[in-house]
Amino acid sequence: xxxxxxxxxxxxxxxxxxxxxxxxxxxxxxxxxxxxxxxxxxxxxxxxxxxxxxxxxxxxxxxxxxxxxxxxxxxxxxxxxxxxxxxxxxxxxxx
Numbered sequence: 001x002x003x004x005x006x007x008x009x010x011x012x013x014x015x016x017x018x019x020x021x022x023x024x025x026x027x028x029x030x031x032x033x034x035x036x037x038x039x040x041x042x043x044x045x046x047x048x049x050x051x052x053x054x055x056x057x058x059x060x061x062x063x064x065x066x067x068x069x070x071x072x073x074x075x076x077x078x079x080x081x082x083x084x085x086x087x088x089x090x091x092x093x094x095x
Contacts, residue, residue, distance in 0.1 A: 001080050004056060009087050017041060018049050019088055022073075025059060026081060029070035 009015040009022075020039055024030055030038070036046045050071055053059045058077045063069035077084070 029072040031068050031070050
């Protein structure tokens with residue numbers, strides 16, 4: 001999991017925005033529209049990052065790609081949230 005998280009948040013383009021998304025999702029579930037408004041990012045950009053995080057079992061949604069579906073952290077990610085915080089600290093990302 002550690003290598004995957006480093007890659008998602010530092011080793012690939014868009015890591016900074018994925019950290020920002022994760023910071024919001026660790027507090028409560030959000031849908032794509034809410035995230036795009038809060039983060040002031042394009043809707044399609046947010047969808048791209050969510051898709052990537054979902055493909056790697058970092059986040060999930062109970063509804064299959066339906067408009068307005070909310071995303072939340074998976075149990076596996078919740079178990080590794082301290083690792084996420086360590087990576088975020090090393091990257092010096094302030095959301």
